[in-house]
Amino acid sequence: MPVRDYIRERFFPHIWCPGCGHGTVMGSMIRAIENLGIKKSDIVVVSGIGCSSRICGYLDFHTLHTIHGRALAFATGVKLSRPELTLIAPMGDGDAFAIGGNHLIHAARRNIDITAIIMNNSIYGMTGGQYSPLTGYGDFATTAPYGNIDRSFDVVKLAMGAGASFVARTTTYHVRSMIKILEKAITHKGFSVVDILSQCPTYFGRKNKLESAVDMLKYYKTHTIPIGSKEKEKNPDLIERGIFVQEKYPEYCAEYDKIIEKASKER
Amino acid sequence: MKKNLLFVQGNEACVEAALYAGLEFFAGYPITPSTEIAELLSYRLPKKGGKFIQMEDEISSMCAIIGASLTGKKVMTATSGPGFSLKQEAIGFAVMTETPCVIVNVQRGGPSTGLPTSVSQGDIMQARWGTHGEHAIITLTASNNQDVFAMTVEAFNLSETFRSPVILLFDEVVAHTRERLIMPEPGEISVVKRLRTSVKEGTDYHPYLPREDGRLPMSDFGGVHRYNVTGLMHDMWGFPSDNPKIVYGLMHHLVDKIEGHTKEITRIKEFFIEDAEYLLISYGSSARTALHVVENRRARGEKVGLLEIQTLWPFPADTVRKRCASVNCVIVVEMNMGQILHEVKKAVDDPDKVFLANQINGSFITPTDILNILRIIQGKGS
Ligand code: SF4
Numbered sequence: 045m046p047v048r049d050y051i052r053e054r055f056f057p058h059i060w061c062p063g064c065g066h067g068t069v070m071g072s073m074i075r076a077i078e079n080l081g082i083k084k085s086d087i088v089v090v091s092g093i094g095c096s097s098r099i100c101g102y103l104d105f106h107t108l109h110t111i112h113g114r115a116l117a118f119a120t121g122v123k124l125s126r127p128e129l130t131l132i133a134p135m136g137d138g139d140a141f142a143i144g145g146n147h148l149i150h151a152a153r154r155n156i157d158i159t160a161i162i163m164n165n166s167i168y169g170m171t172g173g174q175y176s177p178l179t180g181y182g183d184f185a186t187t188a189p190y191g192n193i194d195r196s197f198d199v200v201k202l203a204m205g206a207g208a209s210f211v212a213r214t215t216t217y218h219v220r221s222m223i224k225i226l227e228k229a230i231t232h233k234g235f236s237v238v239d240i241l242s243q244c245p246t247y248f249g250r251k252n253k254l255e256s257a258v259d260m261l262k263y264y265k266t267h268t269i270p271i272g273s274k275e276k277e278k279n280p281d282l283i284e285r286g287i288f289v290q291e292k293y294p295e296y297c298a299e300y301d302k303i304i305e306k307a308s309k310e311r
Numbered sequence: 312m313k314k315n316l317l318f319v320q321g322n323e324a325c326v327e328a329a330l331y332a333g334l335e336f337f338a339g340y341p342i343t344p345s346t347e348i349a350e351l352l353s354y355r356l357p358k359k360g361g362k363f364i365q366m367e368d369e370i371s372s373m374c375a376i377i378g379a380s381l382t383g384k385k386v387m388t389a390t391s392g393p394g395f396s397l398k399q400e401a402i403g404f405a406v407m408t409e410t411p412c413v414i415v416n417v418q419r420g421g422p423s424t425g426l427p428t429s430v431s432q433g434d435i436m437q438a439r440w441g442t443h444g445e446h447a448i449i450t451l452t453a454s455n456n457q458d459v460f461a462m463t464v465e466a467f468n469l470s471e472t473f474r475s476p477v478i479l480l481f482d483e484v485v486a487h488t489r490e491r492l493i494m495p496e497p498g499e500i501s502v503v504k505r506l507r508t509s510v511k512e513g514t515d516y517h518p519y520l521p522r523e524d525g526r527l528p529m530s531d532f533g534g535v536h537r538y539n540v541t542g543l544m545h546d547m548w549g550f551p552s553d554n555p556k557i558v559y560g561l562m563h564h565l566v567d568k569i570e571g572h573t574k575e576i577t578r579i580k581e582f583f584i585e586d587a588e589y590l591l592i593s594y595g596s597s598a599r600t601a602l603h604v605v606e607n608r609r610a611r612g613e614k615v616g617l618l619e620i621q622t623l624w625p626f627p628a629d630t631v632r633k634r635c636a637s638v639n640c641v642i643v644v645e646m647n648m649g650q651i652l653h654e655v656k657k658a659v660d661d662p663d664k665v666f667l668a669n670q671i672n673g674s675f676i677t678p679t680d681i682l683n684i685l686r687i688i689q690g691k692g693s
Contacts, residue, residue, distance in 0.1 A: 122532060125335070125384045147371055150366075
């Protein structure tokens with residue numbers, strides 16, 4: 045199917061700014077799903093609130109645009125009641141790691157089969173450029189006019205620590221590998237976290253002297269390296285990308301099916 | 312003994328009724344005094360292939376049941392005071408997206424942590440206005456196990472009929488009082504099924520275009536129709552819109568579909584009201600004390616009656632006004648500082664004849680608490 049068959053053209057043009065990385069993530073998501081050959085009616089996309097979360101409206105799947113931070117909680121309800129459906133939860137970094145941090149770690153702990161896609165631009169875009177838990181130390185934001193003193197989360201380590209069975213990182217510059225990673229994350233049986241560095245030229249770029257989307261993409265090119273690259277030893281500030289964890293742990297819905305079996309045998 | 316006679320707590324009666332009504336999915340978080348509901352359902356639901364999940368907090372429990380409801384399941388969560396506060400934003404989401412769901416709030420003393428194991432009826436207004444923004448909501452209550460059962464089934468029925476969250480506002484005394492419950496036979500109380508669309512695959516389905524009768528047939532997530540659900544103001548496709556005409560229409564639809572059917576939603580019980588000179592108005596466990604007083608006074612020849620309100624929201628103002636028209640005095644009996652008192656005063660023609668008999672110290676309201684007020688009004692006290 046051509047890409048346009050996966051979108052709701054009726055609702056275009058989209059609201060994203062020119063140069064925003066979120067469109068690239070949406071395109072890659074569609075291509076991954078296309079490559080996997082999953083039926084559109086078998087996919088449920090659940091998002092929260094933010095620029096990233098508007099992705100829901102544009103996709104021709106079952107789409108649920110919820111409240112700030114709670115996408116995974118809604119997705120858990122959908123998945124547990126209909127485990128045969130494929131659940132994808134695209135979230136912004138503020139959505140997933142500030143207000144929604146609790147749901148993320150618990151979804152990871154349960155290992156419920158949902159793919160969490162972090163559209164990580166290190167800023168709150170929708171509200172106009174405030175710092176998020178993924179804004180780096182010293183970065184600028186509309187609420188960090190003197191530079192940010194918060195330490196940022198490492199999405200990969202946090203997801204690993206919480207027990208996610210699939211953890212990966214990629215960027216909007218590395219579209220081909222993004223598609224491959226998304227394919228693996230979506231087919232993975234368990235909770236997957238994919239951290240996608242996605243540029244927000246409008247706020248993060250403007251506040252941090254990365255003048256254009258192109259500058260930001262170049263930054264992703266020059267400041268990230270594949271996992272295990274020797275470069276990292278020379279320059280520890282480089283960000284690793286690739287698949288960090290891919291493990292088989294018991295999946296929550298499958299475990300619950302065993303409970304049903306046990307309970308129905310008991311009189 | 313009849314085989315369907317049970318001796319249970321109010322919380323258990325609620326569980327039995329929810330299962331009777333077809334509950335398939337429950338998400339919750341431990342909190343006193345509603346926890347027994349979660350405990351029992353964790354045992355009972357998987358036996359019939361249903362799903363129970365203990366979520367990481369109250370907020371996610373509310374969100375999870377909304378997600379499950381969209382897949383076509385009958386859903387419920389249960390909580391108490393502080394947990395009810397936490398659920399409010401997501402309750403608003405259910406209002407806006409017209410997702411059927413049932414929320415049990417076993418009230419306890421507040422504000423804040425308050426009196427976790429004591430009785431109170433302080434959440435009447437929170438049930439009405441707890442979530443932000445203009446909206447309508449359905450809230451039911453009950454005073455004994457048999458009515459807890461009936462109102463719980465009713466809650467599921469109304470939530471399907473009106474595509475709205477329905478709040479079951481119980482209280483600690485009702486939830487923990489052990490008394491008999493006669494289990495209705497299957498079919499004895501009617502159970503409303505989810506209204507699903509008849510629109511065929513390949514034909515446009517408009518999830519938010521009401522039929523002529525105002526109802527909105529649903530399509531299960533995972534079914535043939537793919538559509539968008541959002542907490543933003545939306546058009547008939549479920550797509551965000553800030554078009555003033557669309558916003559105006561949706562606001563009216565959300566409020567009118569409930570407020571416009573107040574009569575249909577009203578459940579009320581009347582005791583000795585035909586010739587009553589003094590009318591008590593009460594609800595929940597307070598109505599047990601009120602009924603005791605009424606029976607006691609009647610035995611002494613005093614013309615006292617009781618109106619027990621089971622539908623708190625939308626408030627049955629018309630019915631209350633009519634029943635209060637011919638009585639000398641009205642006493643609202645409740646365990647708060649007068650939350651329903653104000654509704655009654657607004658409803659009646661002569662608000663000066665409406666008085667309050669209440670208890671707010673965490674103890675259960677006693678007949679004396681009511682009699683003291685009644686005596687003063689009757690001119691027998693000081
Ligand atoms: S504000 Fe930033 S994140 Fe939001 S649409 Fe614009 S570029 Fe994208």
